Amino acid sequence: MLKFVTTPRKTPEKRAAEVRREDFSEIYTGFKVSEAETQSSRCSQCGVPFCASGCPLGNHIPDWLMLAAEGRLDEAYEVSSSTSTMPEICGRICPQDRLCEGSCVIEQSGHGTVTIGAVEQFITETAWQEGWVKPIQPRRERAQSVGIIGAGPGGMAAADRLRSLGYQVTIYDRYDRAGGLLTYGIPGFKLEKHVVARRVQRLEEAGVTFVLNTDIGKDISFAELREKHDAVLVTTGVYKARDLTLPGSGNNGVVPALQYLTASNRKGFGDEVIDYESGLLNAEGKRVVVIGGGDTAMDCVRTAIRQDAASVTCLYRRDRANMPGSAREVQNAEEEGVEFRWLSAPKAVLGDANRVTGVRVARMRLGAPDASGRQAPEEVPGDDVELEADLVIKALGFDPEDMPGLFGDPELSITRWGTLKVDPKTFQTVVPGVFAAGDIVRGASLVVWAIHDGQKAAAAMHTHLTAEAATKKAAADLASVA
Numbered sequence: 001m002l003k004f005v006t007t008p009r010k011t012p013e014k015r016a017a018e019v020r021r022e023d024f025s026e027i028y029t030g031f032k033v034s035e036a037e038t039q040s041s042r043c044s045q046c047g048v049p050f051c052a053s054g055c056p057l058g059n060h061i062p063d064w065l066m067l068a069a070e071g072r073l074d075e076a077y078e079v080s081s082s083t084s085t086m087p088e089i090c091g092r093i094c095p096q097d098r099l100c101e102g103s104c105v106i107e108q109s110g111h112g113t114v115t116i117g118a119v120e121q122f123i124t125e126t127a128w129q130e131g132w133v134k135p136i137q138p139r140r141e142r143a144q145s146v147g148i149i150g151a152g153p154g155g156m157a158a159a160d161r162l163r164s165l166g167y168q169v170t171i172y173d174r175y176d177r178a179g180g181l182l183t184y185g186i187p188g189f190k191l192e193k194h195v196v197a198r199r200v201q202r203l204e205e206a207g208v209t210f211v212l213n214t215d216i217g218k219d220i221s222f223a224e225l226r227e228k229h230d231a232v233l234v235t236t237g238v239y240k241a242r243d244l245t246l247p248g249s250g251n252n253g254v255v256p257a258l259q260y261l262t263a264s265n266r267k268g269f270g271d272e273v274i275d276y277e278s279g280l281l282n283a284e285g286k287r288v289v290v291i292g293g294g295d296t297a298m299d300c301v302r303t304a305i306r307q308d309a310a311s312v313t314c315l316y317r318r319d320r321a322n323m324p325g326s327a328r329e330v331q332n333a334e335e336e337g338v339e340f341r342w343l344s345a346p347k348a349v350l351g352d353a354n355r356v357t358g359v360r361v362a363r364m365r366l367g368a369p370d371a372s373g374r375q376a377p378e379e380v381p382g383d384d385v386e387l388e389a390d391l392v393i394k395a396l397g398f399d400p401e402d403m404p405g406l407f408g409d410p411e412l413s414i415t416r417w418g419t420l421k422v423d424p425k426t427f428q429t430v431v432p433g434v435f436a437a438g439d440i441v442r443g444a445s446l447v448v449w450a451i452h453d454g455q456k457a458a459a460a461m462h463t464h465l466t467a468e469a470a471t472k473k474a475a476a477d478l479a480s481v482a
């Protein structure tokens with residue numbers, strides 16, 4: 001250990017941009033054993049590990065780094081999986097520069113952080129290959145059942161923990177495949193789909209029932225679901241896309257990001273996608289403009305490159321330093337041929353109702369900080385430019401749907417942002433026995449936070465269900481005596 005002075009930081013090899021832009025496979029090849037051991041040995045085994053404080057799951061990072069450095073990968077996997085139900089997924093797609101690695105102290109000494117995410121991925125990938133990822137085998141079965149609405153990372157993490165405790169778990173999802181945004185949002189070049197499918201299969205093999213193509217609130221009422229299960233967990237994510245309100249933004253050829261990404265992911269599964277075949281959601285040969293600066297925008301620009309777009313431009317109204325997307329993803333996109341126009345905001349979509357021909361773009365500058373302390377972008381008058389475009393993708397973020405309306409339960413209390421209100425300790429909503437976790441509570445966030453919340457909510461539901469079972473038993477005992 002402590003080799004950070006003599007051993008330089010090394011990230012896993014990245015496929016060359018001109019090769020990787022031809023397919024949707026992951027761009028990093030992953031560590032080899034010797035690289036994982038050497039990189040882990042750079043850790044200085046801090047007494048107070050700031051990396052763990054930067055990780056939402058509080059992963060025992062120095063412990064599994066030391067075990068990996070010593071080649072004790074099976075033990076490293078045991079430690080790593082004790083706090084996370086999907087370490088190989090977080091290792092791939094967490095924005096580590098803002099989380100664990102952003103808090104690693106050796107960066108401050110100028111030596112570059114430990115490559116925590118890549119080692120985490122390596123450990124669990126090895127565990128899958130070696131058969132160390134064991135089936136979920138509850139020590140005892142419990143009669144109580146839990147219904148989970150939403151098969152994304154939040155719902156799946158909760159299902160893993162609840163089934164391990166012996167509960168009868170059913171997950172409902174309105175899509176035809178489980179995984180939530182891991183399946184239909186995030187593209188394969190960041191997270192290959194077999195990685196998600198493997199986790200779904202593990203839950204199925206443990207006896208978790210997936211009820212797909214089932215929209216709760218439409219196909220089955222929320223009241224019916226509550227009646228059927230002893231407790232319900234809502235992990236429905238946030239899906240109301242923020243819209244563009246510009247002249248021309250309703251023109252044919254202006255499309256929402258998630259629709260575009262879902263179509264691309266469906267094509268990857270071999271599905272027939274009519275709007276893709278028709279060209280509406282296909283960037284091939286087109287001049288593409290993507291509006292937005294978050295992770296979703298980054299996924300759209302890089303998907304368009306892989307669909308063989310004629311050109312791909314990303315418009316963001318602030319500068320590079322202030323963009324919400326991961327810096328690593330911006331760099332990857334630039335390498336792949338995406339042009340970024342910083343301090344640029346769309347003013348109008350050009351063309352007519354049938355066809356987009358371009359976007360009028362205002363130049364912006366950063367003005368005085370707003371209430372949040374962030375510098376507000378303001379227009380530089382008289383400095384507009386017109387960009388030619390055939391496809392405009394709106395990636396402006398997501399808000400929650402109207403949950404009380406959708407579920408026909410006005411009792412469900414929401415925050416002023418429309419997210420579900422829960423007790424921060426118990427994840428319970430104001431409706432007894434109904435819990436919520438993930439994006440529907442936090443607003444659009446990260447996979448690692450959804451996993452964190454799913455795991456915590458499962459623990460809180462266990463406490464609730466245990467107390468409920470004890471109360472019922474006491475009542476039954478009393479009745480039998482009387």
Ligand code: FAD
Nearest residue numbers: 150152153154173174180181216237438439445446447450
């Ligand atoms: P979701 O993953 O959204 O899953 C919710 C599920 O609930 C869905 O399957 C949905 O079909 C289902 N559902 C909704 N309503 C109903 C209903 N009424 N009945 C039945 N089912 C329902 N995070 C990262 O950490 N790294 C990244 O690189 C990253 N990239 C992203 C890229 C994109 C394009 C997007 C959109 C997000 C990205 N995120 C990323 C964010 C991350 O995907 C989310 O924070 C995370 O998936 C939230 O998990 P969740 O379980 O709360 O919800």
Ligand code: SF4
Nearest residue numbers: 055090094099100117
């Ligand atoms: Fe880092 Fe994410 Fe892994 Fe935590 S879960 S150690 S933040 S990569």
Ligand code: SF4
Nearest residue numbers: 043044046051104105
């Ligand atoms: Fe190791 Fe960095 Fe964590 Fe310290 S902060 S324990 S050096 S990974």
